[in-house]
Amino acid sequence: xxxxxxxxxxxxxxFLLLLTVAFFLLxxxxxxxxAFKPRLLAFxxxxxxxxxxxxxxxxxxxxxxxxxxxxxxxxVVAVGxxxxxVVLGVPAGYGLARHPGRASNVLAFALLVIRMVxxxxxxxxxxxLMRDFHLLxxxxxxxLIDAVLNVSFVAWFMRGYYASVPQDMEEAACCDGCTSFxxxxxxxxxxxxxxxxxxxxFSFIASWNDFLFAMLLTGxxxxxxxxxxxxxxxxxxxxxNLMAAxxxxxxxxxxxxxxxxxxxxxxxxxxxxxxx
Amino acid sequence: MISSSTTDLACSGGSAPKRKRRFRLGRRSSLAFxxxxxxxxxxxxxxxxxxxSVFISFFKYKLTDPTKSQTFVGFGNYLAAFADxxxxxxxxxxxxxxxxxxxxxxxxxxxxxxxxxxxxxxxxIVRSLLIAPLTLTPLVVALVWGALxxxxxxxxxxxxxxxxxxxxxxxxGEPSLALASLVVIDVWQWTPLMALLLFTGLRSxxxxxxxxxxxxxxSPWQRFLFVSLPLLKPTILVALVIRTMDALKLxxxxxxxxxxGPGRSTEVVNYYIFKVGLKYFDIGYAAAMSNLLLIIIVIMxxxxxxxxxxxxxxx
Numbered sequence: 001x002x003x004x005x006x007x008x009x010x011x012x013x014x015f016l017l018l019l020t021v022a023f024f025l026l027x028x029x030x031x032x033x034x035a036f037k038p039r040l041l042a043f044x045x046x047x048x049x050x051x052x053x054x055x056x057x058x059x060x061x062x063x064x065x066x067x068x069x070x071x072x073x074x075x076v077v078a079v080g081x082x083x084x085x086v087v088l089g090v091p092a093g094y095g096l097a098r099h100p101g102r103a104s105n106v107l108a109f110a111l112l113v114i115r116m117v118x119x120x121x122x123x124x125x126x127x128x129l130m131r132d133f134h135l136l137x138x139x140x141x142x143x144l145i146d147a148v149l150n151v152s153f154v155a156w157f158m159r160g161y162y163a164s165v166p167q168d169m170e171e172a173a174c175c176d177g178c179t180s181f182x183x184x185x186x187x188x189x190x191x192x193x194x195x196x197x198x199x200x201x202f203s204f205i206a207s208w209n210d211f212l213f214a215m216l217l218t219g220x221x222x223x224x225x226x227x228x229x230x231x232x233x234x235x236x237x238x239x240x241n242l243m244a245a246x247x248x249x250x251x252x253x254x255x256x257x258x259x260x261x262x263x264x265x266x267x268x269x270x271x272x273x274x275x276x
Numbered sequence: 277m278i279s280s281s282t283t284d285l286a287c288s289g290g291s292a293p294k295r296k297r298r299f300r301l302g303r304r305s306s307l308a309f310x311x312x313x314x315x316x317x318x319x320x321x322x323x324x325x326x327x328x329s330v331f332i333s334f335f336k337y338k339l340t341d342p343t344k345s346q347t348f349v350g351f352g353n354y355l356a357a358f359a360d361x362x363x364x365x366x367x368x369x370x371x372x373x374x375x376x377x378x379x380x381x382x383x384x385x386x387x388x389x390x391x392x393x394x395x396x397x398x399x400x401i402v403r404s405l406l407i408a409p410l411t412l413t414p415l416v417v418a419l420v421w422g423a424l425x426x427x428x429x430x431x432x433x434x435x436x437x438x439x440x441x442x443x444x445x446x447x448x449g450e451p452s453l454a455l456a457s458l459v460v461i462d463v464w465q466w467t468p469l470m471a472l473l474l475f476t477g478l479r480s481x482x483x484x485x486x487x488x489x490x491x492x493x494x495s496p497w498q499r500f501l502f503v504s505l506p507l508l509k510p511t512i513l514v515a516l517v518i519r520t521m522d523a524l525k526l527x528x529x530x531x532x533x534x535x536x537g538p539g540r541s542t543e544v545v546n547y548y549i550f551k552v553g554l555k556y557f558d559i560g561y562a563a564a565m566s567n568l569l570l571i572i573i574v575i576m577x578x579x580x581x582x583x584x585x586x587x588x589x590x591x
Contacts, residue, residue, distance in 0.1 A: 010396060013391060013394055013396060014396070016391055017391060017399075017402055020388060020391070020402075020406075021402060021405055021406075023464070024405070024406060024408070024409055024464065024467075024468060025405060025408070027417075027420050027421065027424060027464065028408060028409070028412075030420065030423075030424065030431065031416070031420050034423075043429045044429075045428070045429055045434060046431075046434055046438075047431040047434060084317075088313045088314040088317055089314055091310045091311075091313070091314070092310055092311040092313070092314035092315070094310055095306075095307050095309065095310020095311050096307070096310070096311060098310075099306070099307040099310075103307055104307065107311060107315075111318075113574065114318065114322055115521070116521055116570065116573045116574060116577060117322075117326060117570055118524070118525055118546060118549070118566055118569045118570055118573065119525060119527070119546075120527075120546055120549045120550050120553065120562070120566050120569075121325075121326065121329050121549075121563070121566030121567065121569070121570060122322065122325050122326065122329075123550075123553075123554075124325075124329065124553050124554070124559060124562060124563065125324070125325035125326070125328040125329050125332075125563075126321065126325045128328075129321075129324065129325060129328075144317075144321050145321065147317065147321075148317060148318055148321040148322045149322075151314050151317060151318060152314075152318060152322070155311070155314055180309075205411055208413070209411075209412075209413040209414060209415075211413070211414065211415040211527075211528050211531075212527050212528070212531075212550075216554070225413075226413055226415045226416075229413075229415060229416060229419065230415065230419075230532065233419055240423045243419055243423075244420075247413070247416045247419070247420075250413045250416060251412055251413060251416055254411040254412070254413070255408050255411055255412070257411070258407045258408065258410070258411040259404060259407065259408075262404055262407055265407060266403075266407070266472060266476070269469065269472055269473055269476070
């Protein structure tokens with residue numbers, strides 16, 4: 001390749017990248033901008049991209065709805081279900097990896113099928129079950145369904161992860177007199193920590209972003225952020241500026257989490273892809 | 277399912293010659309020990325609902341019916357689904373949506389992955405930025421695009437008008453454009469996922485093959501077509517499974533911004549089942565349809581996985 005060709009190729013690459021980044025970021029920039037726009041500007045034609053930011057929307061939403069309670073509910077549900085899914089799912093994935101064979105394969109396949117069940121199919125019977133347990137409108141109903149969906153994913157993922165973690169150290173610990181559970185806690189779990197962080201991140205994001213289950217299973221006091229967002233959008237008059245302001249509470253934490261843990265996040269995506 | 281034959285091989289205890297050295301774990305290490313806590317949770321809160329849904333799908337059961345009577349109708353609900361024009365339209369919409377969304381995501385994702393794979397300064401930042409759409413709450417994404425599409429005040433409609441496109445009721449207001457507009461939303465949120473997956477796939481390919489092809493005089497395009505792409509096939513298939521399963525579950529954007537309309541143009545199967553089950557409370561019928569949907573999903577995944585297995589054998 002001549003120097004000129006390479007220069008042209010690079011320039012073209014940067015141009016295409018610029019277009020790509022613009023396409024994928026503009027809606028996000030619009031959202032963040034709109035949260036700081038006065039109502040009139042939010043609906044201006046042509047759209048305004050440069051303006052004096054104001055905080056009015058945030059004052060309004062804090063007056064109109066319990067945003068901090070929504071935030072707290074979202075945190076309780078996402079942390080609770082992630083915790084449950086990881087505590088139960090990681091040992092399960094470990095067991096499946098360390099006891100290969102027919103039973104392990106069948107179980108792993110069953111876990112995958114659970115991931116495929118359409119949420120609506122699960123939702124109705126689950127709703128009736130929760131009604132009979134008198135758990136509707138409590139944190140438990142939402143934590144449980146998110147945990148169930150996540151635990152199957154966690155176990156399936158950790159099974160693949162542990163397949164690539166060598167067993168020598170576990171065996172050494174085992175022969176030094178550890179029980180198998182002791183060896184798991186002291187050796188296998190720390191060894192797999194990157195995988196656990198990755199899968200916890202995925203569980204957290206899935207549960208944090210859930211809307212369908214939250215809509216049906218939460219009550220007045222347990223509503224999560226997505227419901228608050230829909231409320232801000234619809235309750236009074238369609239107000240994009242208020243919707244955007246509430247949305248930031250839902251969107252900013254996961255974006256920051258994604259950036260901060262991007263190494264884990266991307267490796268998690270790949271793990272899923274490399275191991276069938 | 278949990279056989280005791282795979283269990284209880286103590287570290288100090290005898291050797292199982294067939295199993296090599298795999299089970300030299302502690303005394304209480306059995307498959308059942310490790311998986312049962314998770315299985316109990318799944319059994320009670322996932323298997324039970326699914327089993328109930330299979331059971332009730334053979335009954336006529338309406339929650340709104342004051343007598344709460346459950347009449348056994350055999351496969352009546354399933355037959356009703358095939359005769360229900362709304363269900364057929366919903367299935368068709370879902371398939372069109374899945375093919376459109378996943379197809380574009382694959383093409384754009386592949387192009388983007390190739391671009392990302394070029395070693396240029398600043399590429400790391402671009403890859404980081406591309407993670408943002410993936411983490412966003414789908415409901416928020418839907419509402420944002422709903423606003424962008426708005427016929428009177430939305431930026432997308434405005435700029436399209438400036439470019440000379442007359443859209444009338446806006447992208448999601450026109451029956452012929454609404455489903456395609458939802459496809460664009462899905463493509464926006466999930467193409468980066470596809471791109472990152474394929475990028476990692478490309479990154480992990482052995483360089484020797486590319487070098488050999490280059491020495492043999494293959495052009496960059498030929499190297500992509502005959503070296504990279506075949507090696508990438510397993511990754512592509514898995515990415516397709518992941519996205520297809522998710523795209524079939526489309527709900528949030530339909531619920532939040534189109535409500536299935538205009539007309540029935542965006543009523544996808546998930547949304548229709550939701551409507552029948554939780555608005556009309558026709559539980560038996562909704563259960564039957566969701567079971568049909570599950571069968572469709574499992575068949576599609578099985579086809580992909582079979583393609584994956586054959587491609588694995590070929591390479």
